[in-house]
Amino acid sequence: MNDLSTTPPRSLYARREPVYPQKIDGRFRRLKWLVMAVTLTIYYVTPWLRWDRGPYAPDQAVLLDLAHRRFYFGPAEIWPHEFYYVAGLLIMAGIGLFLLTSVVGRAWCGYACPQTVWTDAFQHIERFVDGDRNAQIRLAKAPWGAGKIARRGLKYALFLTVSLATGGAWIFYFADAPTLAAQFLTGEASTVAYATVGILTATTFVLGGFMREQVCIYMCPWPRIQTAMTDEKSLIVTYKDWRGEPRGKGRRPASLVDLGLGDCIDCNQCVAVCPTGIDIRDGPQVGCITCALCIDACDRVMERIGRPRGLIDYATLEDCRTEAAGGKPKPLIRTLLRPRTLAYFSLWGSVGLVMLLALGNRERIDISAQHQRNPAFVQLADGAVRNGFTIKLRNMQARPREMEVRLQGLPGGVMWTNGGSRDASATSVRTVVPADALAKLPIFVAAPGGGQARQDFAFTVRAADGGESDRVGAVFERSGD
Amino acid sequence: MAERKKRVDQPTGTEFVGHEWDGIEELNTPLPRWWLWTLYATIIWAVAYTIAYPAWPLVSRATAGVLGWSSRDQLDRELAADQARKAPILRAVAATPIEALPAHPQLMQAAVEGGRAAFRVNCVQCHGSGAAGSKGYPNLNDDDWLWGGDLKAIHFTVEHGIRSPGHDSTRMSQMPAFGRDGLLQPAEIDDLTAFVRAVSRQQPVTASARRGQALYATNCAACHGGDARGNREFGAPNLADAIWLYGGDEAAVRKSIHDARFGVMPRWGDKLDPVTVKMLAAYVHSLGGGERESVQGPAKR
Secondary structure, eight states: OOOGGGSOOOOSEEOOOOOOOOOOOSHHHHHHHHHHHHHHHHHHHGGGOBOOOOTTSOOBSEEEETTTTEEEETTEEEOGGGTHHHHHHHHHHHHHHHHHHHHHSTHIIIIIOHHHHHHHHHHHHHHHHHOSHHHHHHHHHSOOOHHHHHHHHHHHHHHHHHHHHHHHHHHTTSSOHHHHHHHHHTTOSOHHHHHHHHHHHHHHHHIIIIITHHIIIIIOSHHHHHHHHOOTTSEEEEEOHHHHOSOOSSOOOSOHHHHTOOSOOOOOHHHHHOTTOOOGGGOSOTTOOOOOHHHHHHHHHHHHTTOOSOSEEEEEHHHHHHHHTTOOOOOHHHHHSSHHHHHHHHHHHHHHHHHHHHHHTOOSEEEEEEEOOSSSOEEOTTSOEEEEEEEEEEEOSSSOEEEEEEEESOTTOEEEETTSOGGGOBSEEEEEEOTTEEEEEEEEEEEOSSSOSEEEEEEEEEETTTOOEEEEEEEEEOOOO | OOOOOOOBOTTTOOBEEEEEETTEEEEOOOEEHHHHHHHHHHHHHHHHHHHHSSOOBOSSSBOOOTTOOOHHHHHHHHHHHHHHHHHHHHHHHHHSOGGGGGGSHHHHHHHHHHHHHHHHHHTHHHHOTTSOOBTTBOOTTSSOOSSOOSHHHHHHHHHHOBSOTTOTTSBOOOOOOTTTTTSSOHHHHHHHHHHHHHHTTSSOOOHHHHHHHHHHHHHTHHHHOTTSOOBTTTTBOOTTSSOOSSOOSHHHHHHHHHHOOOOOBOOTTTTSOHHHHHHHHHHHHTTTTOOOOOTTOOOOO
16 A cells, blocks of 8 residues: 555655855864865976976977977976877876775775865864854854855955966966966967966866865766775774764763773764765765764774773774774785785886886987979989988977988988989988977988889988987889889 | 665665576666756757758758858869969069070979979870870980970970961971881881981891992981981971881881871960960979070071
8 A cells, every 4th residue: 555645755856955164173184284275285286386498399398298298397397299198197197096096995085086185184274164064054154144145245355366376377377387477467478378376266266266076976087986995904093883882972980891982972063074074983985084073083982081092983894894803904004005005006116217217218200201293203314313302300308409311221322402403412411400309301212213112211310419310211202114 | 666675885875777687686876967058058059050051952052050161162262362373473484485484493483383383284184194295206205305405495385386287386396207208218218217227226228228328318407417416497207316206116117207296286375375384484494304405506497
């Protein structure tokens, strides 16, 4: 028998429950402050660092010059055809994340992720304007009056300022920072710069000011990937229910055994300080970013009631099972250094090493030759045959260099540049290639008519001042009958 | 549908869906309400977009959108902007006589590029996509020129054409058809063929070639030159070099002498504007066989 009338209709949607995290101090809070300070300093300061590359190249240490298609990282200058270095960096970032996750679980989420760092900053601004958790809850429930409007206005103004600074700093990675800063403030920067700052300001404001934990729970793919990457030997934030249960309110007398209660006094402090608003006592869940503020909160309470710290703590699932059964957990070093983490570390290290070696051994000049295809050969009046080539000379140093291109392996062959004439032909051609540039050199090569229909030969290039050289094979085509 | 009472998940207080897939169950968690607002926002955006921009197909046209944007207008604007950008340099090219262009590298480059584009539209049909020609259509890449290979000569050729019917100023010459019109005997034509092939070093000097040499002096030297190196005044080819417009084998040479040849090129001065003609000449000159200006001036009819 089914009674539809008594079952209330279930809503398909639920509004976001606002989160008002309580202020807490402790070792992990201080660690979070440190990580925030380091990451934000890196983010804001890096574009302003200088690196002298001579008069022909920009002097910004880290510069992604999209317009000229060069990435500058200190001494290294990456050209578009070397994009595999960027790919290598991304691979290292990926493996680094796997490594970090296998060691300390979702530490990226809880300490270093930009969404976490900015949300943390915004929550502090909120605390500064509105007061701590209880004051925030009261203000949210209060009717709209002059005081509330003023507070909200101040808070959003501060949010907008931080958002603007965030978007503003981003554009400095893509152009010379001092120049762009001056242009930006006088209205002379490009439309792209203003648009980028506008978009990043809007996204920072929305994501940090309002979306907050909704990003972690609904939008970000990392929580799902992180949970797939943690195993029973990874450190995660967990509530030791064998110690804490059954819960009961109030201080404990000396003998716990008499009351039959666990250490958890149901003070709900762990819920109050959680920036994503979850209850860690329900177990590890997608909303727990392992920021460890609940550890700080619980430790403080345990200290006050005279119980040992660590009711909520970083622990591995394996250790939890062992401890729950009464055994001793593994020492930390065995958790940090185990086959999986060592394998990730060696992989990460070898990718980095290979990249460094490759970077150090790059050729600074390069030649390539493209055969003119239409027509492939031209019969000349005196019986010789002429082929056209486009020689491309790459000068990857930050100064102009004179280079000499020479024919190799073509008996009787001579060459001259397109603008010149055959009268001035020779077995080599000299040209100056500008700093950090690719020079296109269209040339003609003429050789005696009798001979193979397709003859292999080569172009060599040598730098006049350095002796570096390169070589590229080519084919000389004749009518060949 | 019946609504059975479903199990509730302890920690979250949410109902289970009531179904299991290989032992895995799902909670019936309500969706965040902001997803709904986002969906509404996208619908409103979409409707506004179709009002602002061309969107709804009607019978013979589509709605134009209140902003009046159209991709054809955008193309027109881009073309007009490009025309405006090119106008000064085209004016400069027009004002510069063609033989003076090489002294201005930027103008010369612009002329060559403009000529390359015009060539692709107007000239490739006969001269080929790479300007390499074929039998009867000259290869413009090589260094052999019938009527002159300096800038002024090429410019004249492009502008006035070759044997273009009905035009007085076109380049004109007519080779007699020695065989067809009965001017020479077949044996004499054989000897001349041997001579031409000998003088172009395709075959050794034979008795036939020596007889041909005598015939050449009386019949051919007037146009093709005493040394068989041609005469650009008449567009008479150089018979001693390695380049053949109609073929250098025995059959082709014999046919050329027997029936003569009468190559025709259109007069482009009528069809194209003067700047384009000038740019075409610059482009052809740049293909690798262009000659320096000679002191004699351009060949005339």
